[in-house]
Amino acid sequence: MQQEAKLIIFTAPSGAGKTTIVKHLLKTRKDLAFSISACTRSQRYGEVNGMDYYFLSLQDFKRRIEADEFVEWEEVYDNQFYGTLKEEVERLLALGKSVLFDIDVKGAVNIQKHYPERSLSIFVKPPSADTLFARLRGRKTEDEESLRKRIARASDELTYECKFDYTLVNDNLEVALAEAEKVVEAFISEGNSGLEKLKHGNGHHA
């Protein structure tokens, strides 16, 4: 029997590794699709419009807020807006795909509220704040100002862990990717009971 399509939300402070994990899962499972968010920040080297994000002007983003086109949106950094378009989520669910999200902690809380029955929220936790900052610097995508903003926001975001269904510690990447695969499989095939079984087996307390 075909399983009902689900929503799987990855959230974390910048640099924790959610994009890396989401990209890995998309390669391993064809029943998953990525919810491409809209945002107003500028495109990074290597990012593709309509694949990584829909890069919009501030004016266009604000027009879409007025037109009620978003499931949720946040001004994540000053004048940098990010949001999930209703049309995007509906399109992917209609294809029968389970939808993966890579969004900030407040957006994740909002998506959970919209789809309480069929969403799973996973908080990606770095082994320490220092490791998080080192990864963010090592990624070399941000200038000093942008790094400063991300680091300043991270301490607050780390306090949101308890709001989510599952904590995935991203220390060794291979271990984290394997755990992410298991959690997604458990939830897609058996829903919350599958998740509980997995947590129980792991001695996981989140």
Ligand SMILES: Nc1nc2c(ncn2[C@@H]2O[C@H](COP(=O)(O)OP(=O)(O)O)[C@@H](O)[C@H]2O)c(=O)[nH]1
């Ligand atoms: N609320 C919300 N946050 C989003 C959305 N898309 C991306 N984000 C978050 O915005 C933050 C900044 O993303 P980005 O500029 O790609 O930087 P990065 O986190 O350093 O890779 C991250 O926490 C993303 O997860 C969205 O649709 N809604």
Ligand SMILES: Nc1ncnc2c1ncn2[C@@H]1O[C@H](COP(=O)(O)OP(=O)(O)O)[C@@H](O)[C@H]1O
């Ligand atoms: N377990 C890990 N060990 C070392 N580096 C990692 C690990 N996970 C991710 N990274 C690296 O850390 C940086 C931030 O990861 P990224 O997936 O962009 O995070 P996010 O999407 O949460 O901002 C990237 O350069 C990525 O290659």
